[in-house]
Amino acid sequence: MDTFKTAQDAEDVFYDALEESDLEKMMSAWSDEEDIICIQPMRNQVRGRTAISNSWKEIFAANAQLEIEIHHQHWIEMSDAAVHVLHAQLIFNGDRTHRLPPLITTNIFRRGEKGWRMVLHHASLPPPPPIPQAPGMKP
Amino acid sequence: MDTFKTAQDAEDVFYDALEESDLEKMMSAWSDEEDIICIQPMRNQVRGRTAISNSWKEIFAANAQLEIEIHHQHWIEMSDAAVHVLHAQLIFNGDRTHRLPPLITTNIFRRGEKGWRMVLHHASLPPPPPIPQAPGMKP
Numbered sequence: 001m002d003t004f005k006t007a008q009d010a011e012d013v014f015y016d017a018l019e020e021s022d023l024e025k026m027m028s029a030w031s032d033e034e035d036i037i038c039i040q041p042m043r044n045q046v047r048g049r050t051a052i053s054n055s056w057k058e059i060f061a062a063n064a065q066l067e068i069e070i071h072h073q074h075w076i077e078m079s080d081a082a083v084h085v086l087h088a089q090l091i092f093n094g095d096r097t098h099r100l101p102p103l104i105t106t107n108i109f110r111r112g113e114k115g116w117r118m119v120l121h122h123a124s125l126p127p128p129p130p131i132p133q134a135p136g137m138k139p
Numbered sequence: 140m141d142t143f144k145t146a147q148d149a150e151d152v153f154y155d156a157l158e159e160s161d162l163e164k165m166m167s168a169w170s171d172e173e174d175i176i177c178i179q180p181m182r183n184q185v186r187g188r189t190a191i192s193n194s195w196k197e198i199f200a201a202n203a204q205l206e207i208e209i210h211h212q213h214w215i216e217m218s219d220a221a222v223h224v225l226h227a228q229l230i231f232n233g234d235r236t237h238r239l240p241p242l243i244t245t246n247i248f249r250r251g252e253k254g255w256r257m258v259l260h261h262a263s264l265p266p267p268p269p270i271p272q273a274p275g276m277k278p
Contacts, residue, residue, distance in 0.1 A: 039224070073176075108247070
């Protein structure tokens with residue numbers, strides 16, 4: 001398994017694996033410990049390496065042609081933990097005109113003996129866009 | 140300001156403040172540093188003490204009669220960071236019969252010179268319940 005020198009290295013591998021539907025690469029981004037948790041929109045939370053691996057396997061079975069643009073919003077750095085908050089813009093089948101709302105995501109990484117690895121992924125839907133006012137409508 | 144000896148102490152104060160619509164108590168649960176972030180369902184993320192305080196002030200202005208049941212799901216403990224994943228069941232006006240879906244929540248706490256304080260709150264809506272099958276319907 002690779003050793004990631006920074007939390008960002010582990011995060012890059014996580015999103016590369018997601019674009020490539022590569023389960024082995026995906027799981028290499030996560031900690032070897034069992035206290036890991038993955039919370040995806042529209043799915044129940046899953047905990048531990050086996051459950052998280054099975055969950056990604058299900059998602060990757062759809063074989064989506066997916067690109068992901070990452071827009072970092074916020075970092076919190078601690079001695080052996082790093083928190084990245086980002087917006088993940090998913091682009092399916094190269095279609096950049098019909099953009100989905102980006103997923104608001106918290107990723108947490110822990111520094112262990114084997115370098116930095118993900119311990120939590122929490123992605124959720126953003127607030128809906130404001131409702132446009134028709135001309136003449138009262139606000 | 141109080142000094143919280145554990146992450147749980149800070150989390151208890153956070154949810155007490157939410158039930159009591161007590162802004163001062165709420166902000167005492169958060170770190171004094173500016174690298175803090177609050178992500179609520181249906182609201183844009185807010186960062187830093189002033190923006191987070193203003194956001195809670197808006198929420199508390201509704202003066203909801205609110206109780207919150209916390210169901211911890213998962214803890215990750217690091218040397219100076221703690222991660223709590225929980226389901227927060229909101230109960231409005233004492234109505235326990237019409238239960239909303241619980242908010243899936245990640246809270247992150249950091250240990251500083253003044254004890255443990257919250258640095259991130261990320262609450263999101265759970266997946267919708269499965270659609271019930273009418274008798275005789277094919278699954």
